[in-house]
Amino acid sequence: MTSSEIKTLDASHVMQTYGRFDVAIERGEGAKLYSPEGREYVDFTSGIGVNSIGYGNTAWAEAIYAQALKLGHISNLFYTEPYARLAGELTRRSGMANVFFANAGGEANEGLIKLARKYSRDKYGDGRSTILTLRQSFHGRTVTTLAATGQEQFHRHFFPFTEGFKHIPANDIKALEAALGASAAKAASFDGTAALAPEEADGGVCAVMVELIQGEGGVLPLDRKYVTALRRICDERDVLFLADEVQTGIGRTGKLFAYQNYGVMPDAATFAKGIAGGLPMGGVLASEKCASVLGAGDHATTFGGNPIAAAAALEVLSQLSDGALDEVARKGEYIKGAIAGWGLPAVGEIRGMGLMLGVSVAGASLPKELASRCIENGLLILTAGSDALRMLPPLTISYEEIDRGLEILKGVLETA
Ligand SMILES: *Cc1c(COP(=O)(O)O)cnc(C)c1O
Numbered sequence: 001m002t003s004s005e006i007k008t009l010d011a012s013h014v015m016q017t018y019g020r021f022d023v024a025i026e027r028g029e030g031a032k033l034y035s036p037e038g039r040e041y042v043d044f045t046s047g048i049g050v051n052s053i054g055y056g057n058t059a060w061a062e063a064i065y066a067q068a069l070k071l072g073h074i075s076n077l078f079y080t081e082p083y084a085r086l087a088g089e090l091t092r093r094s095g096m097a098n099v100f101f102a103n104a105g106g107e108a109n110e111g112l113i114k115l116a117r118k119y120s121r122d123k124y125g126d127g128r129s130t131i132l133t134l135r136q137s138f139h140g141r142t143v144t145t146l147a148a149t150g151q152e153q154f155h156r157h158f159f160p161f162t163e164g165f166k167h168i169p170a171n172d173i174k175a176l177e178a179a180l181g182a183s184a185a186k187a188a189s190f191d192g193t194a195a196l197a198p199e200e201a202d203g204g205v206c207a208v209m210v211e212l213i214q215g216e217g218g219v220l221p222l223d224r225k226y227v228t229a230l231r232r233i234c235d236e237r238d239v240l241f242l243a244d245e246v247q248t249g250i251g252r253t254g255k256l257f258a259y260q261n262y263g264v265m266p267d268a269a270t271f272a273k274g275i276a277g278g279l280p281m282g283g284v285l286a287s288e289k290c291a292s293v294l295g296a297g298d299h300a301t302t303f304g305g306n307p308i309a310a311a312a313a314l315e316v317l318s319q320l321s322d323g324a325l326d327e328v329a330r331k332g333e334y335i336k337g338a339i340a341g342w343g344l345p346a347v348g349e350i351r352g353m354g355l356m357l358g359v360s361v362a363g364a365s366l367p368k369e370l371a372s373r374c375i376e377n378g379l380l381i382l383t384a385g386s387d388a389l390r391m392l393p394p395l396t397i398s399y400e401e402i403d404r405g406l407e408i409l410k411g412v413l414e415t416a
Contacts, residue, residue, distance in 0.1 A: 003036050021375050028055025031397035031405075033380065042405035044381045044391040049215075049247050049356070052274035053319050054394035060277050060315045067311035074307065076300065082310035089317050093256050095265060096285035100294065101305030105246030105272035106140025108282035111299055112209070112270050113144060115284060116240045117164075119293045120206035123238070131242075132179050132208045134170040136217030136385065139209065139244055148209060151217065166205075170214070171226045173233075180205055180237060207240035207267075212258040215247035218385025219351045219358025224262060231264045240290065243269040246282065247356065250274035251320040251395050254329030254354030261353060274395075277316040281309040320395065328354045328395050331402060335391065338406050346416035348387070355395055358388040364416040379408035 001009075003024040026036045031054055033041045046052065053060055067082060074080060087099045102108045113131060120128045131148065133139065139148040143162055146154050150167035168175045181204065208230060214220040234241040241264075248258035249271035255261050257269060268290050272282030283304070286293070303309075332354040339350055339359060348360035361367055367383035374381045374389075384390035389409075393402070 001036060006036070021372065021380075023375060023380075030054050030056070031394045031401040039378070041375070041378050041380050042401055042408065043397075044379060044393045044405050044409075046274075046392050046394045047278065048382065049252055049273040049392040051278050052250060052252070052395045053277045053316055054396040057277065057315075057319075057396075059319070060312060063311045063315040064279070064308055067308050071307050073303070075302070076304060080305075080307050080310070082307045082314060083305040086305070086310045086313050086317075089314065090271075090283075090285065093317070094269070094285050095260075096269070097288045097291040098286055100284045100286075100299060101310070102272075102282040102284070102301050103280045103303050103306075103309075104140075104282045105244075105270065106142045106145045107301065108246065108270035108272050108284055109139045109145045109148065109209075109244055110142060111284045111294075112242055112244070112268055113148065114299060115268055115286065115290060115293050116207035116209075116242060118298065119240060119290055122293065128204055128206050129164050130166055130204045130206065131164060132166050132168055132176070132205055134210055134214070135167050136170060136214050136220060137167075137209075137211055137244075138214070138216035139211075140246075170210075170220065171223045173226060173229045176208070176230065176233060180233070180239065205237075205239055207242050208234060209242040209244060211244045211246075211248060212262060213248050213253065213352060213356055214385075215356070215390075216384060218360075218388050219356065219390050220385070221351060221353065222262075227262045227264055234267070240267040242266060245269045246272040247392075250316070251325050251328055252354055252356045252392070253352075254325055254332060256320070256325065258353070275316065276309045276312040279309040279312045281306075281313055324395070325354075331355060331397065331399070332357060334399070335402060335406065339409075342410055342413070344410075344413050344416075346413045351388070352391075355391070355393055355397070357391040358384055359391075360387045361389055361413070361416065362387040364413070370412055370416055373412045374408060377408045377412060379405050379412075381405075381409070 006024045025033050027034050031043050033043050090099050117129050133148045133150050135150040137150040139145040147161035147165045168179045212222050243259050243266035245257050253261055259266055268286045270284050275281050336350050346364035348362050351358040367389050371381050371383050382390040
């Protein structure tokens with residue numbers, strides 16, 4: 001089919017929920033994509049952080065094929081090797097105790113929310129079920145994860161939402177303490193020698209859920225000081241520190257998980273986008289403290305940890321060795337340095353870590369218009385928040401592909 005035939009068929013038969021770019025993609029190789037007509041694009045999007053090991057990755061395709069021939073699916077009522085091996089790899093490299101496999105980010109976050117509420121209820125009973133999330137956050141599109149998402153634009157149309165979420169400003173320790181309630185003053189003067197008694201640690205809050213770098217919100221990294229304080233304050237009150245690593249996880253920031261860049265361990269964390277290199281998979285990792293909160297019958301999902309997705313994820317993790325992740329960090333610094341070096345007036349802040357980067361273009365044209373112009377010129381790029389272009393290239397992108405993409409970006413920003 002031609003691009004225009006695909007678009008016509010889509011327009012008549014698909015719910016038009018996506019503001020799509022005017023491009024159809026047929027195939028890819030490395031970090032390059034091709035339209036049905038053979039037009040070449042450099043890809044700085046990787047399917048929004050999903051195609052972590054690039055396109056046409058032979059070992060990945062072979063792992064999927066071999067597993068599909070052996071066993072494509074079996075219910076979670078039975079054991080399978082890819083599932084168990086993947087759990088072993090993920091816990092070893094994340095420092096977590098165990099994992100629950102789901103299919104996507106929003107679904108993983110639903111599991112995280114259930115885990116946090118049950119942890120608190122098991123220990124303290126009812127009335128301690130609120131989860132604090134940050135303004136500008138994004139946690140998913142289900143009714144509950146929309147409620148968790150701290151952006152007003154997502155809170156239209158779909159009332160009533162799930163109760164029990166409160167949004168606080170990011171990087172504001174005072175606001176965090178205030179939201180945690182009556183014991184705020186005490187926590188502020190806490191000297192680290194004794195834990196607060198459970199009855200003091202109320203405010204009805206059981207957890208604080210954050211993205212360490214807010215993705216959809218604008219590629220906004222949390223301050224190191226804030227994250228360290230968050231860890232300490234959560235410990236003092238036995239409030240869970242939950243990390244939504246759906247976008248930041250699986251090597252995106254130059255470590256397997258972004259919390260490893262911050263030198264903290266959350267109590268539980270979710271992942272999804274990049275884990276299986278293009279197949280749907282997500283999950284919840286729990287620390288020792290939270291590892292047995294969800295027991296038999298408390299949580300489940302039909303496709304979670306599907307053997308094909310698990311085999312793909314094992315191949316992704318084997319290609320994302322520690323050395324490969326160091327390279328992700330270096331490529332990120334290279335891109336940041338190159339863009340800063342242009343000295344263009346259209347370029348504001350350059351934010352992010354590893355290959356999760358945002359360029360603020362406030363004052364220049366709208367990010368969406370700039371992204372469209374990049375695409376017309378052969379570079380696929382994303383936007384984030386109200387002011388930024390967002391780059392999430394495949395983690396395996398070559399320096400040659402980076403240079404080609406940057407050349408196109410520079411051309412567009414020069415005339416912005
Ligand atoms: C994409 C994203 C989600 C939602 O993931 P889906 O797979 O689309 O459900 C949740 N949280 C963050 C941080 C994300 O980037």
